Amino acid sequence: MPTAARSGPWSPISSAPGMARRSTRSGSPVWGSATTWGGGGHPLVGALMPKLQLDDGSLLADHARGGQALLADFAGNDELAVLAKAYGTRLKLVRGSAEGSGLSGLLVRPDGFVAWASDAGDTDGLETTLTRWLGAPAGTATTRR
Numbered sequence: 001m002p003t004a005a006r007s008g009p010w011s012p013i014s015s016a017p018g019m020a021r022r023s024t025r026s027g028s029p030v031w032g033s034a035t036t037w038g039g040g041g042h043p044l045v046g047a048l049m050p051k052l053q054l055d056d057g058s059l060l061a062d063h064a065r066g067g068q069a070l071l072a073d074f075a076g077n078d079e080l081a082v083l084a085k086a087y088g089t090r091l092k093l094v095r096g097s098a099e100g101s102g103l104s105g106l107l108v109r110p111d112g113f114v115a116w117a118s119d120a121g122d123t124d125g126l127e128t129t130l131t132r133w134l135g136a137p138a139g140t141a142t143t144r145r
Contacts, residue, residue, distance in 0.1 A: 041125075042117040049108045054096035060106075067110050068092045069134055075104035075121050083123070083130065086137035091130070109133055 044050065052060040052072075064070045069087075073080040073095045084093035107116035107129060116129040130137075 042114075042119070044103075044106070044114045044117040047114055049106075049112050049114055050101070052098040052101055052103075054094070054098055056096055060094065060098070060108075061112075063092060063094045064108055064110075064112065066092070069110055069115070070094060070106075070108040072096075072098075072103075072106040072108070074098050074101065074106070077105060077121065077123070079123050080105055080126075083126065083137075086139075087130065087134055088138045090134050107133075 049061060049064065049070075054060060060070070060072055063072075068089065069091045071080055071084050071091055071093050073093065074097055076095070081093060081095075084091050102119045103117060104121040105116070105118045105123070105126070106114060107126065109115050115133050116126050118124070118126075
């Protein structure tokens with residue numbers, strides 16, 4: 001019985017016209033990594049948390065454990081520290097530098113998606129985003145309708 005010569009188990013599939021391109025795109029929808037959950041003007045909003053190495057050698061993802069949202073301050077903005085303190089244990093503040101990222105701040109939801117990002121050093125939209133994803137800050141009265 002004749003057999004086709006092949007260099008690997010996937011050769012017939014990957015050598016078909018256009019299959020290499022299709023096969024690399026096919027995994028993204030399954031894992032959801034190609035999906036963005038918009039809601040902001042920054043290109044990172046709605047995307048998975050970027051892989052960023054901080055100046056202490058740790059990765060930003062190393063700090064995103066324990067079911068908390070993560071607020072990363074890359075610019076030494078004291079306003080972020082005040083906001084983080086108001087949310088208590090629901091929000092973890094990480095301060096440091098992420099050289100080359102161009103980011104000044106980043107809010108990452110507990111599921112690893114970016115909810116807010118800034119590269120301008122401002123906090124525009126951060127308070128609204130925090131309330132949307134984490135509820136009201138501790139000690140704030142809320143009214144149900």
